[in-house]
Amino acid sequence: MNTPLDLNNFRVKAAPPTIFYIPNFITKDEEEYLWRQVYSAPKPKWTHLSNRRLQNWGGLPHPKGMVAEDLPKWLETYCEKIAELKVFEEKVPNHVLVNEYEAGQGIMPHVDGSLYYPTVSTISLGSHTLLDFYKPLQSSESGDDTSQIHSTSLKERYMQSILLEPRSLVLVCDDMYKVYLHGIAECKSDVMTDKVANIDLCETANIGDNLQRTTRVSLTIRYVPNILKAKLVFGKKR
Numbered sequence: 363m364n365t366p367l368d369l370n371n372f373r374v375k376a377a378p379p380t381i382f383y384i385p386n387f388i389t390k391d392e393e394e395y396l397w398r399q400v401y402s403a404p405k406p407k408w409t410h411l412s413n414r415r416l417q418n419w420g421g422l423p424h425p426k427g428m429v430a431e432d433l434p435k436w437l438e439t440y441c442e443k444i445a446e447l448k449v450f451e452e453k454v455p456n457h458v459l460v461n462e463y464e465a466g467q468g469i470m471p472h473v474d475g476s477l478y479y480p481t482v483s484t485i486s487l488g489s490h491t492l493l494d495f496y497k498p499l500q501s502s503e504s505g506d507d508t509s510q511i512h513s514t515s516l517k518e519r520y521m522q523s524i525l526l527e528p529r530s531l532v533l534v535c536d537d538m539y540k541v542y543l544h545g546i547a548e549c550k551s552d553v554m555t556d557k558v559a560n561i562d563l564c565e566t567a568n569i570g571d572n573l574q575r576t577t578r579v580s581l582t583i584r585y586v587p588n589i590l591k592a593k594l595v596f597g598k599k600r
């Protein structure tokens with residue numbers, strides 16, 4: 363067995379707590395294998411959104427609990443590999459969202475919320491992308507309509523970005539999960555500036571580079587703690 367990675371070597375020091383970035387977490391062969399698995403999923407497995415497509419694996423997270431479905435072997439393997447890093451305490455991730463972005467597509471700034479254990483792990487396939495982080499609205503700004511008039515623009519709330527290279531793993535934990543928003547801008551290329559907080563950990567990019575995006579597939583791997591037993595859903599005779 364391989365010795366587990368020492369995550370301390372992969373901490374993004376220029377970001378608020380806590381982000382770990384691991385370049386080449388998987389090999390090119392594994393990347394090709396995962397890519398093939400994603401694209402051999404049955405057509406109805408894809409959900410089409412305006413700016414991306416996705417596949418949901420493991421069950422639909424719900425405030426009342428998730429009716430868990432077995433993950434296919436090809437995803438389970440990577441959930442187990444990530445569990446070895448102990449970022450979900452002793453738990454093994456049980457939910458995977460596959461997102462596909464063409465060049466020019468993205469995802470609006472958002473927080474992943476409380477249905478998941480507050481750590482997200484993402485493997486990138488195909489293209490790089492830039493994951494942008496934003497400060498939340500001040501509490502005085504959220505709330506009623508009048509306060510929205512004074513709300514700070516997203517541009518002002520932009521904090522920094524993390525370059526996600528193909529085959530990398532990023533772990534977003536603690537305040538970076540719970541407090542800050544993340545999103546992917548809808549653009550076709552990304553210039554590397556000093557706002558790219560993990561540039562020193564990246565293997566393929568330097569400040570000043572302009573990276574052209576192609577199709578990217580991400581595997582967003584999480585742990586849903588609140589699991590419903592199917593029996594309870596359909597009711598049990600007393």
Ligand SMILES: O=C(O)CCC(=O)C(=O)O
Nearest residue numbers: 459461469474484580582
């Ligand atoms: O594709 C990514 O890396 C981000 C996806 C994401 O933020 C999400 O699915 O919640």
Ligand SMILES: [Fe+2]
Nearest residue numbers: 472473474544
């Ligand atoms: Fe997200």
